[in-house]
Amino acid sequence: MSNNRSGVFIGGFLLGTAIGTLTGLLMAPRTGRETRQILKKSADALPELAEDLSTSVQLQADRLSESALRSWDETLERLKEAIAAGVEASGQERQILKRQDAVAVDNRPSVSDRL
Structure with missing residues (x-):
């Protein structure tokens, strides 16, 4: 964000x-003659000024793009880690439920015990 603000400041x-x-x-x-000469010099300097401004804006856009890409990569990595943790937790919970189900089946009275 501060890169964007500095680019706006420079442009302004x-x-x-x-x-x-x-x-x-x-x-x-x-x-009038002196003023026209000064205006001509200033007008001649405008393309250079515009080029400097364009370069500054391009640099700021590149920095912002790189920053956004890094943020995206970090977010994607955290998402992958969260998915992996969720899959692992789900597998562990499934194993626990299978064991509980097996214990419940083993502890269930048989038909002959009921009679």
């Missing part, structure tokens, strides 16, 4: 930086 930080830069440029007391 980069987006906020871009918006803040653009707003600062538009509100700055510069001539």
